[in-house]
Amino acid sequence: MPAFQTSPGMRDILPADTARWRRLNAVFAEIAGSAGYGQVITPLLEDIGVFTRIGDATDVVTKEMYDFRDKGDRHVSLRPEMTASVCRSFAQHRPAALPWKVWYTGSNFRYEKPQRGRFRQFDQVGIEVLGVDDAHLDVEVIALAWEFYAALGLTEVNLIVNSLGEPEDRAAYVEALRTHFESSDLTEQGRATLAKNPLRVLDSKREGDAAAVAAAPTIADFYSSEAAQHFATVQSGLQRLGIPYTVEPKLVRGLDYYRRTIFEFQGGTLDSAQNALGGGGRYDGLVEALGGPATPGIGFALGVDRTLLACEDEGVFGDDTAPVDVFVVDVVGGQEAVAITAELRAAGFSADRGYDNRSMKAQMKLANRSAAPLAIIVGEEEVASDSVIVRPMARDAGDQQRISRSDLISHLKETS
RNA sequence: GUGGUCAUAGCUCAAUAGGUAGAGCACCAGGUUGUGAUCCUGGCGGUUGGGGGUUCAAGUCCCCUUGGCCACCCCA
Incomplete structure (x- = not known):
């Protein structure tokens, strides 16, 4: 606890x-x-x-x-x-x-x-x-x-x-209610309520009060x-x-x-x-x-x-989750992810990323859990070739592509 | 405020007539060199809400306490 x-x-x-x-x-x-x-x-x-x-x-x-x-x-x-x-x-x-x-x-x-x-x-x-x-x-x-x-x-x-x-109608009605209930069979709690506010006796859910409530005068007559x-x-x-x-x-x-x-x-x-x-x-x-x-x-x-x-x-709510557009997987230390997520956000894409330099497998699991439709993957090969992998996460969304690092934003804008 | 009922791992729940706590999910790590969603293996994780008592022994019984839920009450 x-x-x-x-x-x-x-x-x-x-x-x-x-x-x-x-x-x-x-x-x-x-x-x-x-x-x-x-x-x-x-x-x-x-x-x-x-x-x-x-x-x-x-x-x-x-x-x-x-x-x-x-x-x-x-x-x-x-x-x-x-x-x-x-x-x-x-x-x-x-x-x-x-x-x-x-x-x-x-x-x-x-x-x-x-x-x-x-x-x-x-x-x-x-x-x-x-x-x-x-x-x-x-x-x-x-x-x-x-x-x-x-x-x-x-x-x-x-x-x-x-x-x-x-207000005068209400006051007259309250008095009529008081008179009615005072001569009626009420529970102890009902009596207590009556003393404070006769109107509220009408709200009673106690069976012992039901008969008296049913027989009470109605406001419409006042x-x-x-x-x-x-x-x-x-x-x-x-x-x-x-x-x-x-x-x-x-x-x-x-x-x-x-x-x-x-x-x-x-x-x-x-x-x-x-x-x-x-x-x-x-x-x-x-x-x-x-x-x-x-x-x-x-x-x-x-x-x-x-x-x-x-x-x-x-059941009026459907799926409430609002996933980010892109999830960045960086297995070369995290600096690339810092830069890429910043660029993406500045360009109007919502972006999340993995932290702690975890394994690619672990970060891909995070990407999957985030429900982002796209993962951007940066590993040794990408750094060496100045590129990134753009991977669609849905089963039937086609193959991943290698995109030149400098074309990333324009590529995403074209395809989104 | 009154009455009733429940309280076990992060979540949902198990635990024969009191004998000393387990599963599923989740999470983490592997499954032969970068890639998730299925599957397999392993791991992390609980002084059983808290305190006291009875007993050789209590998650299991008793008392107190805290909290959830239900009814009354009240009201949105």
């Missing part, structure tokens, strides 16, 4: 996997960029107040934050999510041109018990839009996430939407006409775009700041409890809570790790 290993819930992403990470991020950046979103990069560390504004009924804030006092005695926390940071950034810089459309990618930290698809340091990609109340924006935001999954090649993704209504209209516009927009969705009246989300439209993407292939690939919603009021002007906002965050798990389940 190694003397040191990663902390619980944290891990190294090794070269074998990072290609997928880069692809995922590249796809996301492309989609967000094509819709007029700019990237925002916010600090990993924020004043803890930025996050406590999110709400005191969510475990993310009350139990799971990596908070501590820095050397200046500031109470800070590693960010447990991105939305609050983005809203803080908006309140701090007050961009004049609205809407402010941004996307981001990065790590978040939550001190939870790790499981598959649930890490203490986990990555998200997401977007936030501040300053527009339009229900059509809700449609755009949801559609972008949908497009992203499609662009990755995922097909088993289910979109679930709901509306929490206007919508004001504005909320109902907003939600109807969102749904008709999704239909117009041909995006399949399911309305789930019992969908509630973990963070307390959501109002009106909320949505979640579930992976059809993920049978574990961690099947939420991503989610988001409207959070009008969050910027104000962070000291900014009253500003409507909406966005989503998608879990990179879970999305990658879904990609793996659906």
Whole structure:
């Protein structure tokens, strides 16, 4: 066992996997960029107040934050999510041109018990839009996430939407829920949840709570006409775009700041409890809570790790390896390889080489393992005749050739 | 945080009722003078996650601890 290993819930992403990470991020950046979103990069560390504004009924804030006092005695926390940071950034810089459309990618930290698809340091990609109340924006935001999954090649993704209504609707509904559950048969844990946040009882997976949850009042009965209209516009927009969705009246989300439209993407292939690939919603009021002007906002965050798990389940990744163009085998000391790889790279070819002056057989094995289509071989004969061997590595790629040393680059350019 | 389960070479796993650790892959070196991918031979490699206990003897039993996984919880 190694003397040191990663902390619980944290891990190294090794070269074998990072290609997928880069692809995922590249796809996301492309989609967000094509819709007029700019990237925002916010600090990993924020004043803890930025996050406590999110709400005191969510475990993310009350139990799971990596908070501590820095050397200046500031109470800070590693960010447990991105939305609050983005809203803080908006309140701090007050961009004049609205809407402010941004996307981001990065790590978040939550001190939870790790499981598959649930890490203490986990990555998200997401977007936030501040300053527009339009229900059509809700449609755009949801559609972008949908497009992203499609662009990755995922097909088993289910979109679930709901509306929490206007703040007053939501408040009235919460009271109705409280009344209902207080007179219902709930488990002990269910009662504890009820005391903190009645909405979350709807999320219970305990059998003992199932009957009470099934009999609970539904949010749809509490919508004001504005909320109902907003939600109807969102749904008709999704239909117009041909995006399949399911309305789930019992969908509630973990963070307390959501109002009106909320949505979640579930992976059809993920049978574990961690099947939420991503989610988001409207959070009008969050910027104000962070000291900014009253500003409507909406966005989503998608879990990179879970999305990658879904990609793996659906087999959307082909061969990730990106071999170099050329592998240089030098059995005359290595100086030739130094010069040749430098020339090749300067000419635009990617090139790797063998080291430690190993035997030709050993270096050829390295060349083979590198999957480079071509090997350049330099031995005594080549040095003596001022030439190199250019050897195609594939079985059916023909014979090797001896090329004049000075013609190497031009020869490769002609044949590639 | 609660409950359950697992932990053996770099990786995937073996090891009869406790008797003192093995295979495949990978890696390295050879297979008659420069050339890989197949094949053959050999080699490297583990105080069996860590600590303590029971026993003549523990990878195999007990306790503690660390970590993975699963469920609850929470959420992406």
